[in-house]
Amino acid sequence: MSKLIRTGISLEQDLLERFDRMIGQKGYGNRSEAIRDLVRDHFVEQDVASNRAVVGTLTLVYDHHQPKLSEQLIDAQHNYRGKVLATTHVHLDHRNCLEVIILKGRGMEVKKFADRLLSLKGVQHGKLVLTNAGVSPSSGHEHKH
Numbered sequence: 004m005s006k007l008i009r010t011g012i013s014l015e016q017d018l019l020e021r022f023d024r025m026i027g028q029k030g031y032g033n034r035s036e037a038i039r040d041l042v043r044d045h046f047v048e049q050d051v052a053s054n055r056a057v058v059g060t061l062t063l064v065y066d067h068h069q070p071k072l073s074e075q076l077i078d079a080q081h082n083y084r085g086k087v088l089a090t091t092h093v094h095l096d097h098r099n100c101l102e103v104i105i106l107k108g109r110g111m112e113v114k115k116f117a118d119r120l121l122s123l124k125g126v127q128h129g130k131l132v133l134t135n136a137g138v139s140p141s142s143g144h145e146h147k148h
């Protein structure tokens with residue numbers, strides 16, 4: 004972890020009051036941690052937008068009785084150009100499956116992959132969460148086939 008530098012910022016009073024309410028609701032203990040998270044979020048978004056290497060977790064809830072869906076999900080993972088680091092599957096009940104796919108790749112390819120899977124018929128719910136922690140800017144093309 005790198006050294007912490009103390010800095011001061013000026014904000015309009017109403018903006019600061021709103022910010023304090025928001026971070027209170029979210030459970031932050033202080034403004035610094037909330038501001039650090041916002042800044043980190045911004046850089047993750049920027050890394051995605053500029054197509055740098057990111058790591059993502061894609062959560063899917065789907066109906067495995069939907070014809071061909073399980074095969075489509077497996078094929079998509081085998082054909083993904085980046086790296087599928089891990090997949091966890093939970094049979095929630097008779098019908099529903101929960102799958103968490105951990106992916107690495109260029110920002111755009113991770114997003115495209117997630118959008119494709121989330122839009123498949125039978126996928127009821129899901130979300131992609133991205134981070135750039137532990138991903139060096141040059142590590143996006145290390146995969147070999």
Ligand code: NI
Pocket residue numbers: 067092093094095099100101
């Ligand atoms: Ni299942």
